[in-house]
Amino acid sequence: MSTGTDTDPGAGTGTSSAATGGGTGTSASASAYEAKFRVWRGDADGGELKDFAVEVNDGEVVLDIIHRLQATQAADLAVRWNCKAGKCGSCSAEINGRPRLMCMTRMSVFSREETITVTPLRAFPVIRDLVTDVSFNYTKAREVPSFVPPPGVAAGEYRMQQVDVDRSQEFRKCIECFLCQDTCHVVRDHEENKAAFAGPRFLMRVAELDMHPLDAAAESGLDRKKTAQDEHGLGYCNITKCCTEVCPEHIKITDNALIPLKERAVDRKYDPLVWLGNKIRRRGE
Amino acid sequence: MATGTQPPPASTGVRGPSRAAIAPRHLRTDRWWLAPAATAAGLLAFIVYSTWRAFANDDYYAAPYVSPFYSPCLAENCAPMRSGPNWEIFGSWWGLSPALLILIFPLGFRLTCYYYRKAYYRGFWASPPACAVAEPHAKYSGETRFPLILQNIHRYFFYAAVPVAGILTYDTVLAFRDEHYAWGHMGLGSLIFLVNIVLIWAYTLSCHSCRHIIGGRLRHFSKHPVRYRLWDWAGRLNGRHMQLAWASLISVAVSDFYVYLLASGAFDDPRFF
Structure with missing residues (x-):
């Protein structure tokens, strides 16, 4: 030194x-x-x-x-x-x-x-x-499919209850400083994981869209819970909360975005009770 | 999680060729090691204590109190507990400590708990030891493959933890008897059991899986006002999940140790009424 x-x-x-x-x-x-x-x-x-x-x-x-x-x-x-x-x-x-x-x-x-x-x-x-060079983050941002407009609703006619968008709005406070991406040991300590792991900021983006009351991704055949795991590397996160610790906007990234996203992935992949319930009662929307 | 423990090669991590050329694995000047060290020490102390008590197979019942480590007691070799949680499901063939039959559920619940995962990944596995402190592992696959992909079964342990907490609640009710099983009495043990069960329930209901199952998986809270309210309550508790995890861990050990003191004759239960 x-x-x-x-x-x-x-x-x-x-x-x-x-x-x-x-x-x-x-x-x-x-x-x-x-x-x-x-x-x-x-x-x-x-x-x-x-x-x-x-x-x-x-x-x-x-x-x-x-x-x-x-x-x-x-x-x-x-x-x-x-x-x-x-x-x-x-x-x-x-x-x-x-x-x-x-x-x-x-x-x-x-x-x-x-x-x-x-x-x-x-x-x-x-x-x-x-x-x-923070271009890694922009690459990962482009890999997250954007909001899918609900069919039959014109752009100016979106109506949502405040209670339904409160969760997503917390994530919208993000200023994209990429401190969470920087501190996340998955990519900080393992360059080779960058290809497979989107990082906390963009997993939070996936969570935000999956919680969005009007996002019609599922209806268009895009399962965000599946892509979170298969394409954005959700399983790499071992929820050690460093992203939350460094966030200057005090977004509870781990508790409110990453863990709920993991739980949603469990719903569709590891919990036959929820799967059965969804089949029978068509719940989850 | 990491599959190797060698120092990372020069070509990866913070010492990678494209990163700023800084030799130390971290530049933190605060006592970053204190939290993981304290966490590891606390968890290790509990592991040692609970292992001793779980295998001891003795001094776990002093009327009217039963140790939470041995409740419910599912084998025939359990101490007889009047009106207590004696269910001889495993019959007489089970010769080991009956605690081993039931502890698997709370153990699994805590082992796969999102807070404890953070605690032991940091404290025991140094993955990472602290934020922005490079981990000592050469590779990392997180929870994407066996065995750590099994962390996803947390909610099943949550499902199991609820009836276990219910049985401990029953034990707490039974604790409001005296040593002759007469109702309407209270001792120091009753108070300890009461505090313990409140903390156990608070920890269980503050679980991230519980919060998700109650309402987190919904996209339209406005269509489910009752579940939204419950989700909101679970979320408030969830904000204190770490504190509740430690408080309930300590309280369950204290409850067990109190029963041990009574059963071994080292102490007499002070009666309030």
């Missing part, structure tokens, strides 16, 4: 608001201090953790500090960001080894003495510095 010392002795005096992406340049305040950062620098050919000392002010988040680093010491530092409000899902990274949004990680949660390590997401191919 690198102990490179790219530290600029003049660090911590960044003052150019424009250069920092807006609002991160500051005038020194009484409570400002200099934090120790280790940031991964490199690309697909290699890289290392480099040490920096950067000024921190009250109320700042890790992304502010990364921006100040960019403005004052490492102008070519690559970082992906957009809204700075925890809603775009762009600034996902690993901070002290934990997948988090940089814009939602307050500096006040760290002690002033500790060294804060920032690395790119470690489940995806790195492009440069803190930027990774």
Whole structure:
């Protein structure tokens, strides 16, 4: 591991608001201090953790500090960001080894003495510095068949009871930061599983559609419970809940999406009582 | 689940060629090992205790209390329990501890429980040991193949756990007698049994399979208002499934140990009335 010392002795005096992406340049305040950062620098050919000392002010988040680093010491530092409000899902990274949004990680949660390590997401191919290639997720998104409109109902005439869509709406809070995909050990620790496993975000999408009161997939011959298991790798999930732990929107991915989806798969494949009940009473809708 | 325990080869996982070149398997600075270590220690303690008690075949009945490990008692070699759960289904040929006949059901229920799966996958199998901490296994197939595909039978153990909880409820009612089987009495044991059965039911009804069977499998809650209400209640309990899993595990061990103390003569049951 690198102990490179790219530290600029003049660090911590960044003052150019424009250069920092807006609002991160500051005038020194009484409570400002200099934090120790280790940031991964490199690309697909290699890289290392480099040490920096950067000024921190009250109320700042890790992304502010990364921006100040960019403005004052490492102008070519690559970082992906957009809204700075925890809603775009762009600034996902690993901070002290934990997948988090940089814009939602307050500096006040760290002690002033500790060294804060920032690395790119470690489940995806790195492009440069803190930027990774998350195209795996878009590939998996395309593999999930979309909502199937109910036959005979025009687009403007969909009517649903709120109580029927509450469950799906929880999943719609997803900002696609892919922290759950990053932390899921099925693909994080086993690259070879990426072909077979969609990951928690897209299994949640399958669950959302399967719970949708108007989705007509079953009527069109598409059994989402079956495809969840056969095509999206539901069985790989061993429900260790890391996806839920890292979700910045606090979606209960495991309890409300993945486990119910597993139970639905059990309904159709492993429970003859439910199968028989469905045959006799045509329940389940 | 993983089929190998060698360190992952350099070509896969977080040390794969396309990933950021970072040597350590994790960079977490918190005490991430504490939760899986505590979980493993807690489960191991229960396994040791329950194995001892299940095979002991002694000191499991002290009127009017019967240990939950031995209820119902399904063999002829059970201690006679007046009005108690003595059903000699297995007759006289069963020579081992009668606890082994019944414990398979609560054991299977907990072994396939979604919470306990998380707990032992993390605590015992390190798959993963903690979030964003690389696991030590070379391969992983999860619950896609034998034997772990059998985790899908959880709901059958749920179906079995319900009557077992019903019998323990019956035992709790019987606990409101004194040692001469006169009704209308209460001792410390009655209280322990009461707390235990409340926790057992809360754990059983908070089960993910229960929640699904009650209403989770529906797509139109609005057409099933009663099941929706029940699903909502099960969901609230389900939010505390982990706490209930531990609380009921501890309470069942405490209930058994209390009966052991009484039956072995180490302690007398304090009577309230």
